[in-house]
Amino acid sequence: NAGVTQTPKFQVLKTGQSMTLQCAQDMNHEYMSWYRQDPGMGLRLIHYSVGAGITDQGEVPNGYNVSRSTTEDFPLRLLSAAPSQTSVYFCASQAAGGMGYTFGSGTRLTVV
Amino acid sequence: GQQVMQIPQYQHVQEGEDFTTYCNSSTTLSNIQWYKQRPGGHPVFLIQLVKSGEVKKQKRLTFQFGEAKKNSSLHITATQTTDVGTYFCAGRNNAGNMLTFGGGTRLMVKP
Numbered sequence: 657n658a659g660v661t662q663t664p665k666f667q668v669l670k671t672g673q674s675m676t677l678q679c680a681q682d683m684n685h686e687y688m689s690w691y692r693q694d695p696g697m698g699l700r701l702i703h704y705s706v707g708a709g710i711t712d713q714g715e716v717p718n719g720y721n722v723s724r725s726t727t728e729d730f731p732l733r734l735l736s737a738a739p740s741q742t743s744v745y746f747c748a749s750q751a752a753g754g755m756g757y758t759f760g761s762g763t764r765l766t767v768v
Numbered sequence: 769g770q771q772v773m774q775i776p777q778y779q780h781v782q783e784g785e786d787f788t789t790y791c792n793s794s795t796t797l798s799n800i801q802w803y804k805q806r807p808g809g810h811p812v813f814l815i816q817l818v819k820s821g822e823v824k825k826q827k828r829l830t831f832q833f834g835e836a837k838k839n840s841s842l843h844i845t846a847t848q849t850t851d852v853g854t855y856f857c858a859g860r861n862n863a864g865n866m867l868t869f870g871g872g873t874r875l876m877v878k879p
Contacts, residue, residue: 689867696777698856698871699811706865714866715769746810756801756813757858757867 658682662747662760669737669767677732677763679747686752688730689714690722692743693762699746705730706752737767770795772859774870782878787844789873791857798862800833800840805872806853847877 663678681688689704701714705724719741721733730749734741744764748757771794781787791800799818803811815824817833817840824831830843840857854872861868 691869696871698774699858699869701866701868704866712865715868748811755816756803757811758813759810761810 660747660749660758660760662745662763664763665761666764667766669734669765671737671739671767673737675734675737677734677745677747677765679730679732679760680728681730681749681758682728683749683751683758684727685749685754685758686727687750687754687757688724689748689757690720690730690732691746691748692716692741693746694743702732702745734765739767741765742767770859770861770866770868772857772868772870774857774873776873777871778874778876780876780878781847783849784846787847787851787875789842789855789857789875791840791842791859791870793838793859793868796837796862797859798837798864799860800837801858801860801867802831802840802842803856803858803869804853805856809853811856844875847875849877849879851875852877 660681686707690702691699700716703722705711747760750757773792801816802814805811821835822833828845832841854874856872857870858867
């Protein structure tokens with residue numbers, strides 16, 4: 657039982673490049689979310705999903721896309737990376753009606 | 769949209785002193801959760817409060833949910849160096865689909 661697995665752990669991108677941050681959970685959780693964490697700003701919700709085939713925007717969705725084709729996977733796509741997207745990205749999952757989110761270990765992304 | 773504010777942003781305490789962080793939401797919440805993040809780590813779930821006026825304890829930690837379900841607090845009695853980290857509250861909206869985090873309170877404990 658691995659929990660929530662995020663890959664890669666570190667990534668450096670050039671401005672304008674695209675990439676996908678991977679997130680997978682093996683707990684059969686319905687809810688999954690992506691957050692970004694910037695110094696002094698806490699965790700801000702990018703996109704979330706309440707089940708396979710269902711996604712919605714959070715507080716800061718611009719520049720990011722998500723899909724949820726399976727219960728297990730919730731990839732986050734950066735369409736055209738910008739320096740403002742330099743951050744630590746966390747994926748989290750929770751069972752519907754469950755008690756709290758389980759977070760992955762994060763992806764530290766730098767855009768130069 | 770829903771906003772969750774948390775104060776203070778930072779707190780330095782001497783080991784053995786008490787610590788409290790406060791959380792306020794702009795809207796009524798269905799529940800509130802608390803997380804702890806150690807430096808360099810990821811947030812770890814501590815507890816969830818659901819009922820108006822609810823109080824829960826975990827050893828030296830006491831969590832409260834306000835009567836109006838818009839505010840919450842976390843109190844740590846007699847802090848230890850192992851309590852170091854950032855404590856986040858997170859409020860779930862009444863639709864139940866979004867969890868919004870406060871900005872966190874970073875606790876530093878001097879031995």
